[in-house]
Amino acid sequence: MPHRNSKPRTFLGLLPLPERTFVAKALRTETVGGIVLLAAAAVALMWANTPLRRSYEEVRDFHFGIPALGLDLSVAHWAADGLLAIFFFVAGAELKRELVVGELRDPKAATVPVVAAVSGMVIPALVYGMVATSMGGTWNGWAVPMATDIAFALGVLAVIDTHLPSALRAFLLTLAIVDDLGAIVVIALFFTSTINVPALVGAVLGLGLFFHLHDQRRVHGWYLYIPLALVIWGLTYASGVHATVAGVAMGLLLRVAKDGEAGQRPAEHIAHLVRPVSAGVAVPLFALFAAGVSVSGDTLGTVVTSPEPLGVALGLAAGKALGIFGGTYLAIRFTRAQLSPGLALPDVLALAMLAGIGFTVSLLIGELAYPNPADQEHIKAAVLLGSLTAALLACVLLRLRNNQYRRLYEAETADTDADGIPDIYQSDNAWEQQRNPAPKPPNRDRPHRSGGPDDPPDEG
Template identity: 90%
Template structure:
């Protein structure tokens, strides 16, 4: 098929630059990223619950790679250990930015979401333990309901968010980043059975070289870092530590100081470039080969009757909201920390329910905690059930809060006499009442940037 410039264009060929830029920009937004992830999970569920199930299992379990290097892995293993390292690399870069120039830089600002995140990890784990052990189960999967899925949670918030306070998104992002860091620590410490010391030392030396080139020498050029990243990833995998740890480690080593007076912050710029690959390829492919569980009466029955599966589902749907909301309340009640201006505890309650969407990382930890495929099937079903329940409940609560803020916005901007001045500013004592009002200022959806993450100003810079 000819293109506008006269050159032939193949159906499956590389997209022209404007179209590639459009796709990449779309994948940087939470809405599109969440939709792609949801679509991949839906395809997996349909594929695994039709007569084509055998083909799904054959593709998922197909092995390829370099056996001499210990890298003859299944497709599912490659997506979990390899592609998710890209996701955690972006998460590490975002965390580094938040620690240096973002919300986590100021202890007073960071205290509430950090305590909320810690509560959101501890209480679901305890919830799981109490439910599982009281019904004769084990503690094996205590970490499964700890994680919050950034892509899904921010995607849900982006779809609903029109008048909600902008501080709500910053709170959720900070909470989810700390949550992901906690998940990586848990994976590295509790789900590493054996350590191959020479490979681990090699990975650490590789990280040292990465830091020296990037931060000290400020060497540019992807042709230096991609081969080095692959070596670090391979050594980390060979060491026995889960290979995704390599991703978050390299993300945390990225430099945040600007390149020159008007230059990019490398951590922001690199994360900006890699995020479409993470959101459009890495996470959806992992979901495609991790979420394909058989949804039947027997499977759902096993979820609600099995001690471990019920612990996972309730840990996500109930433990998360108790942990996040309880941690927030304790932080503002017994410390000097305060909620960001414009946030109310009712907003945090809705957000705490949304934090129970623990899809990607929960599925990963579930695979590590339960090596038996039959057990994995039930644990994955429990993760899906708990996350879906939390997402639906959060949608209801967020809609209610959004309706309240929409009404506040309409009241503050009403101009019945069409003189260009809001009626509320023309009433007697209006200014005094507005200045003394502690309530949050409603958000104008026309003024809200919809492009995505905190480093998305790069979109305007190309």
């Protein structure tokens, strides 16, 4: 039990101004990126389900690159291994900042999002396993429903939100940072079959040079780091480790300490510059060439009757919500951590359902877990179905919460007499509470008289 006099650390209660500015900027960019991602996914689905499907497949499967270096890849492969490395680079930079100077630096403040994120990865995997094995399937796709697509989720939230508390978005962003780290760990540990040791050693040496130049020597200049980053990415790809690991590794190596008293934090500045490329180009292009699955009666029938696709869909639509909400409840019930005063458990439930939108990273893990194109088609359809179900249910819950916050807002800002002062501040009770917040008992020795010259002054 915590000490009676100890003050619990409130997660996202009132962020310091620099952190609040950083989160606001990140949310604005990611929200726009989420809307672009929604559009890219819609284009992919329409393109793949029209008579132009053959042209979609030709573009997606077109190969180009440098065969001598083993980099003769398809467009879809370049998008998954190359462009998503940019996305994970930004995720690594955000994680580094949160761990050093953000909310995650304090174990008490980090308890809620970390527990929620971890349980939000474990429970969907267990839901997948129970569904798949009970129907005679395998555990091959256990990692597919573990991921949350922050850009997609924020895009949905942007469409609905008008009065929801800002702490809801900040909670989602922090949750997704931990979730992204979990996804990259899973990719690195479980989807690396063979290792090319010389290439891996070269990639590690490249990361060491990156760290030395950036953190120790404080060398500036994009013209130096971009070629070095490409070399590190190429060596990581050649080593057999998924190339996106190179992105998150370089993001984690960025320096967070300020350059001088009035200088910027390099991790913030670089992430600020790269984030538009990630949210507006890299992730939407990956979605364009990964989400183009045939949505037919046969495909949907396979999803709801086959063990692995059904496990993926239920893992996203049900497992994510159960894991995140359950983890949050346990964290605030059995630890000293608390939610922001602006958040309630029904808000967390709606947020947990929204986190069931796996999409980008789930599609990536699905491609790694199921190399067979026929199996990939069904797993991708399951990801889309699970994510769409989670999005629709989240929309209903978020709309209900938004309506409640809207009614509170309207009650607090109503000004029926149009005098510029909200009515709530002019009601008798509210005025009396502000005028005399701690009234003393009346003086029973003499009757109260008002307006007389001998009256004592008001004590309010």
